[in-house]
Amino acid sequence: MGYSSEVYELAGREMEQRKLYAEQELEKRRNRLYDICPRAREIERELVTISVSAGKRVIMGSDVRKELEILKGRSLGLQKELDELLISNNLPKNYLEEWYVCDKCGDTGNIDGRMCSCMKNLLKKTAYEQLNRSSPLSLCSFEAFSLNYYSKIKDEKSGKIPYNYMQSVLRFCKKYADEFSPESHSLIFQGGPGLGKTHLSLSIAQTVIDKGYGVIYVSAPNIVSRLENDRFGNNSERKAETEQLLNECDLLILDDMGTEYQSKFGVSVMYNTLNTRLMTNHPTIISSNLSAKEIQEMYGTRMMSRIIGMLDRIEFTGNDIRQLKRRERRK
Numbered sequence: 001m002g003y004s005s006e007v008y009e010l011a012g013r014e015m016e017q018r019k020l021y022a023e024q025e026l027e028k029r030r031n032r033l034y035d036i037c038p039r040a041r042e043i044e045r046e047l048v049t050i051s052v053s054a055g056k057r058v059i060m061g062s063d064v065r066k067e068l069e070i071l072k073g074r075s076l077g078l079q080k081e082l083d084e085l086l087i088s089n090n091l092p093k094n095y096l097e098e099w100y101v102c103d104k105c106g107d108t109g110n111i112d113g114r115m116c117s118c119m120k121n122l123l124k125k126t127a128y129e130q131l132n133r134s135s136p137l138s139l140c141s142f143e144a145f146s147l148n149y150y151s152k153i154k155d156e157k158s159g160k161i162p163y164n165y166m167q168s169v170l171r172f173c174k175k176y177a178d179e180f181s182p183e184s185h186s187l188i189f190q191g192g193p194g195l196g197k198t199h200l201s202l203s204i205a206q207t208v209i210d211k212g213y214g215v216i217y218v219s220a221p222n223i224v225s226r227l228e229n230d231r232f233g234n235n236s237e238r239k240a241e242t243e244q245l246l247n248e249c250d251l252l253i254l255d256d257m258g259t260e261y262q263s264k265f266g267v268s269v270m271y272n273t274l275n276t277r278l279m280t281n282h283p284t285i286i287s288s289n290l291s292a293k294e295i296q297e298m299y300g301t302r303m304m305s306r307i308i309g310m311l312d313r314i315e316f317t318g319n320d321i322r323q324l325k326r327r328e329r330r331k
């Protein structure tokens, strides 16, 4: 897929950093070896001298083959001595070579003029990071999700004990994240504000990213206004990139659906994104404060039938945690 020039630039910079890091680390290892074993420095110097003098002999021309044979023999002998030095110091055989992130291309991003798979992955990762920039990823974890804010008294309206019920929701979300695969189901988290929907969806995002999947976590207002700005700012390149990432990432989490600015454009962004992903079997998690009736009113029947028919609904219940926390702080 095509990416914006910004993504190419950032990925290119990261690739240069990788190469530089490999060189710097090699230099450090080399100096450490010289410290514990000064003979290694001498051998390396001699090896350089040999290759320089081999070059000179070739230029001068006199009985080249014979002389080169002698130099080659010396060089092999020195190399063997160096290898043995590494072994006797319990160091790996490749200790004096660059340790690349990608051995296929030596962190250049190219193999014979073609883009290496590591560069393709880096471009994808960079594009996701760019989109996720405004999300508080890595701030939330399942471990930090406290059930203590949920009441242990039965809620008459729902007939549930919020503490017990949310414990099962937490367990479900953790299992979903741990077992995530591109075949996972799509979900909708529904319930009033401050019930932990964002916390748990961020925790899922973090776990699934750690498993190596491409995850985009965006709030509905952010993504709608980004696409709208790109459309009106004639930035069709970036708009196409964003749409493609939304459609193709392994997991898309659309937070706060229904809080975006109400417009035909916003409704069509939400519907098209969800519909495309459902049609191509890409899992999506939506979280929303809206009730089913409100979703129907806001987005229409088509959207509602997709959600009811194809998303597993997870209801969030309890008291607004943000309010409880504020009250606690005031005490």
Ligand SMILES: [Zn+2]
Pocket: 102, 103, 104, 105, 106, 107, 108, 109, 110, 116, 117, 118, 119
């Ligand atoms: Zn590579």
